[in-house]
Amino acid sequence: MEANSSTISRAEEIKVLANEAFKAHKYNQAIDLYTQAIELNGQNAVYWANRAFAHTKLEEYGSAIEDASKAIEIDPQYSKGYYRRGAGYLALGKFKEALKDFQQVKKIRPNDPDASKKLKECEKAVMKLKFEEAIAAPVAERRSVAESIDFRSIGKGPSSSSVPTQVVIVPVAVAVTAAAVMLVRTAKPALVVGVLMVILVVLGILWGGWSSGLFTKRPVLDLEVEPNYTGARIEGDTITLDFVKKMMDDFKNEKRLHRRYAFQIVLQIREMLQALPSLVDIDVPEGKHFTVCGDVHGQFYDLVNIFQLNGLPSEDNPYLFNGDFVDRGSFSVEVILTLFAFKCMCPSAMYLARGNHESKSMNKIYGFEGEVRAKLNDKFVELFAEVFCCLPLAHVINGKVFVVHGGLFSVDGVKLSDIRAIDRFCEPPEEGLMCELLWSDPQPLPGRGPSKRGVGLSFGGDVTKRFLEENKLDLVLRSHEVKDEGYEVEHDGKLITVFSAPNYCDQMGNKGAFIRFTAPDMKPEIITFSAVPHPQVKPMAYANNFMGLFS
Numbered sequence: 001m002e003a004n005s006s007t008i009s010r011a012e013e014i015k016v017l018a019n020e021a022f023k024a025h026k027y028n029q030a031i032d033l034y035t036q037a038i039e040l041n042g043q044n045a046v047y048w049a050n051r052a053f054a055h056t057k058l059e060e061y062g063s064a065i066e067d068a069s070k071a072i073e074i075d076p077q078y079s080k081g082y083y084r085r086g087a088g089y090l091a092l093g094k095f096k097e098a099l100k101d102f103q104q105v106k107k108i109r110p111n112d113p114d115a116s117k118k119l120k121e122c123e124k125a126v127m128k129l130k131f132e133e134a135i136a137a138p139v140a141e142r143r144s145v146a147e148s149i150d151f152r153s154i155g156k157g158p159s160s161s162s163v164p165t166q167v168v169i170v171p172v173a174v175a176v177t178a179a180a181v182m183l184v185r186t187a188k189p190a191l192v193v194g195v196l197m198v199i200l201v202v203l204g205i206l207w208g209g210w211s212s213g214l215f216t217k218r219p220v221l222d223l224e225v226e227p228n229y230t231g232a233r234i235e236g237d238t239i240t241l242d243f244v245k246k247m248m249d250d251f252k253n254e255k256r257l258h259r260r261y262a263f264q265i266v267l268q269i270r271e272m273l274q275a276l277p278s279l280v281d282i283d284v285p286e287g288k289h290f291t292v293c294g295d296v297h298g299q300f301y302d303l304v305n306i307f308q309l310n311g312l313p314s315e316d317n318p319y320l321f322n323g324d325f326v327d328r329g330s331f332s333v334e335v336i337l338t339l340f341a342f343k344c345m346c347p348s349a350m351y352l353a354r355g356n357h358e359s360k361s362m363n364k365i366y367g368f369e370g371e372v373r374a375k376l377n378d379k380f381v382e383l384f385a386e387v388f389c390c391l392p393l394a395h396v397i398n399g400k401v402f403v404v405h406g407g408l409f410s411v412d413g414v415k416l417s418d419i420r421a422i423d424r425f426c427e428p429p430e431e432g433l434m435c436e437l438l439w440s441d442p443q444p445l446p447g448r449g450p451s452k453r454g455v456g457l458s459f460g461g462d463v464t465k466r467f468l469e470e471n472k473l474d475l476v477l478r479s480h481e482v483k484d485e486g487y488e489v490e491h492d493g494k495l496i497t498v499f500s501a502p503n504y505c506d507q508m509g510n511k512g513a514f515i516r517f518t519a520p521d522m523k524p525e526i527i528t529f530s531a532v533p534h535p536q537v538k539p540m541a542y543a544n545n546f547m548g549l550f551s
Contacts, residue, residue: 003040003041003042003043007040007041008040008041010040011036011037011038011040011041011044011047012037014033014034014036014037014040015033015034015037015046015047015050017033018030018033018034018037018050018054019050021033022050022053022054022057025057025507025508025509027054027057027058028058030050030051030054031051031054031055031058034047034050034051034054035051038051043074044074045070045071045072045074045075045078045080045081046071046078046080048067048068048070048071048074048081049067049068049071049078049080049081049083049084051067052064052065052066052067052068052071052081052084052085052088053084055067055088055452056084056087056088056091058482059091059453060452060453061088061089061091061092061453061454062088062450062451062452062453062454062455063452063453063454064084064085064087064088064091065085065088065089065454067084068081068082068084068085068088069081069085071084072085077108079104079105079108079109079112079115082101082102082104082105082108083101083102083105083115083118085101086098086099086100086101086102086105086118086122088454089101090122090125090365091365092454092455093361093362093364093365095122095125095126095129096126098122099119099122099123099126102115102118102119102122103119105118105119106119121544125544144386145379145382145383145386146266146267146270146383146386146387149263149267149383152237223258223259223260223263224260225258225260229258231246231247231250231255231256231257231258232244232246232247232250232257232261233258233261234261234264234265237268239264239265239268239341239344239345240345241312241314241345243341243345244338244341244342244345245312247261247337247338247341248304248338251300251331251334251337251338252301252304254535256375257337259376259377259380262337262376262380263380263383265337265340265341265344266337266340266380266383266384266387267383268344269340269343269344269387270386270387270390272343272344272347273352273387273390273391273392274390276390276392277392277420278392278393278394278419278420278421278422278423278424279392279393279394279395279396279416279419279420280351280392280394280395280396281395281396281399282318282320282351282395282396282397282398283398284318284397284398284517284518284519284522285519286519286520287518287519288316288518288519289317289516289517289518289519290318290319290320290397290516290517290518290519291310291317291318291319291320291514291515291516291517292319292320292322292397292403292477292498292514292515292517293306293319293320293321293322293498293500293514294322294324294479294480294486294497294498294499294500294501294512294513294514295322295323295324295355295479295480295482295499295500295501296321296324296325296329296335296500296501297324297325297326297327297328297329297332297357297501297504297505298325298326298327298328298329298330298331298332298335298367298368298371298539299329299331299335299501299502299531299534300329300331300332300334300335300338300534301331301532301533301534302500302501302502302512302529302531302532302534303335303338303500304532305529305532306500306512306514306529309527309529310514310516310527312342313342313346313349313350314346314349315346315348315349317349318348318349318350318351319342319349319350319351320351320352320353320395320397320403321339321350321351321352321353322353322355322403322404322405322477322478322479322498323353323354323355323356323357323358323391323405323438323479323480324355324356324357324358324405324479324480325339325352325355325357325358326357326358326363326367326368327357327362327363327366327367327368328357328366328367328501328504328505328539328540329367329501329505329539330367330371330537330538330539330540330541330542331534331537332367332368332371333368333371333372333375333376336384339352340352340387351392351395352391352392353391353392353393353394353395353403353404353405354388354391354392354393354405354424354438355405355406355438355479355480356405356406356428356438356439356455356480358388358391359385359388359427359428360385360427361427363381363384363385364544365543365544366540366543367539367540367541367542367543368384368542369381369542370542370543370544371541371542372384373542374542385427389424389425389426389427390424390425391424392424393419393422393424393434393437393438394419394437396416396473397517397522398517398519398520398522399472399473400473400474400475400522401473401474401475401477401517401522402416402467402468402471402473402475402476402477403477403478404437404476404477404478405437405438405478405479405480406436406437406438406439406440406441406456406478406480407436407437407439407440407441407442407456407459407476407478407480408436408440408459408463408464408467408476409433409436409437409440409457409459409463409467410436410448410457412463412466412467412470413470414433414467415470415471416471418433419433419437422434430455435455435456436456436457438456439451439453439455439456439480440456440457440458440459441453441456441457441458441459441480441481442458442459442460442461442464442478442490442491442495442497443458443459443460444460444461444490445460446460446461446462446463447459447460447462447463448460448463460491461490461491461492461494461495464476464491464494464495465491465492465494468494474494474522475494475495475496475522475524476491476494476495476496477495477496477498477515477524478495478496478497478498479497479498479499479500480497480499481497481499482499482501482504482508482510483497483499483510483513484509484510484511485510485511485513485528486498486499486500486502486510486511486512486513486526486528486529487499487513487515487526487528496515496524496526498513498514498515498526499512499513500512500513500514502529502530502531503530503531505539505540506538506539511528511529511530512528512529512530512531513526513527513528513529514526514527514529515527
């Protein structure tokens with residue numbers, strides 16, 4: 001039924017209120033108001049596109065794509081519909097789908113410089129993706145970056161006894177060339193050419209093989225620690241509390257850790273994580289406590305505040321950080337090195353779970369990859385990607401509390417043994433148990449529904465209840481969603497969301513939270529906190545240029 005003039009006017013009034021809520025960063029309120037306007041006049045493409053933008057701000061990209069598609073259906077010439085849908089696809093790393101929408105924007109608005117700019121950025125991203133796909137080795141042939149590096153040799157420098165293979169090859173090549181010159185005087189030219197070709201091929205294989213670590217673990221010979229370096233240092237193989245404290249103080253003062261020590265931390269943590277199962281059981285002794293934190297998202301100064309409020313990690317004060325350590329915030333390198341260093345210092349003081357942002361596709365878009373290149377180097381990009389694939393997917397505390405980054409499953413009957421059996425050493429798939437553990441969200445209604453994110457699913461309280469009963473558990477504790485108070489209790493108290501990045505992206509105004517459990521009763525004690533100041537580096541300062549699409 002078509003809207004009459006009075007309902008159209010009322011819908012416009014509500015749209016104005018929704019726009020004001022949006023400008024105040026009250027995105028949930030804006031969505032509710034846009035929904036009211038749509039209910040009064042569902043044939044206005046602007047309402048759908050505006051609601052899509054609000055969904056984008058809440059990282060609900062599936063809902064954003066759905067709303068933008070409706071706007072396009074109502075008005076195929078409405079450029080913002082394609083623009084919003086393209087942004088949603090882009091956020092999910094679906095560059096090819098995004099490119100089609102931005103091409104349509106350009107077609108509708110050929111003289112719009114902003115549309116041209118965004119199209120070029122998207123075309124560049126798609127071209128880069130195709131190039132990376134073209135040069136990528138088959139999965140079976142890919143070699144580990146970590147296995148080509150021996151951190152115990154890093155930083156020995158040219159003065160050490162290990163002489164670079166290339167230095168040895170050069171005089172050999174000179175000697176062989178001299179011998180070949182002598183051959184010219186005694187042999188036929190064709191034979192000389194043949195011999196020289198074989199020599200050059202062999203030398204090339206040796207050079208390339210040793211350069212890439214094909215034949216041996218290769219020391220990184222250009223990482224000798226300079227005499228004027230005043231930052232934190234690791235003595236030998238042991239990472240100590242004194243080192244971690246010094247490193248954190250340096251980070252607070254915007255100083256960087258030498259790459260030699262960053263390599264050691266990341267390579268040591270890889271060895272530790274590889275040995276863990278996909279589902280880790282944690283035992284908290286009677287009378288002892290345990291703290292769980294949610295998403296930190298590169299907000300290093302808020303991480304430091306958590307430790308000031310709740311104490312540094314130790315055997316008597318253990319933590320579990322439940323994924324999404326990186327991206328969005330522009331101090332992700334500082335966050336990840338700090339968490340990894342504490343784990344290396346004392347494995348029982350720090351537990352780490354994988355989030356959906358511990359993946360190549362997310363890191364490429366939301367800033368971590370660019371930050372790593374800026375603060376460390378390109379080799380670390382691949383190294384972190386390998387380590388993220390080693391992170392466990394879930395934890396169970398004292399057989400009572402199931403801790404996972406995202407949520408539950410599209411099917412009933414999933415047992416803890418099924419989670420333990422997941423082969424997690426890969427990039428997250430787009431479906432299946434691993435995907436759902438990292439991406440799913442709770443919903444207020446019973447049953448299951450499509451994901452507002454476009455990946456995973458939404459699950460109701462009945463799904464939570466059955467999973468807990470079937471696995472003899474008491475509580476699901478998850479993260480993955482920003483909450484105004486830093487946490488939310490749902491599903492009749494059987495599910496808690498905890499989020500530990502206050503004032504997320506410097507604009508959401510939310511509190512952060514962490515949760516303490518004390519054995520044996522393991523009742524959650526929720527502590528909330530506010531954001532603290534940080535240096536004037538904006539969130540996603542290292543992200544791709546096309547992140548401007550979301551602003």
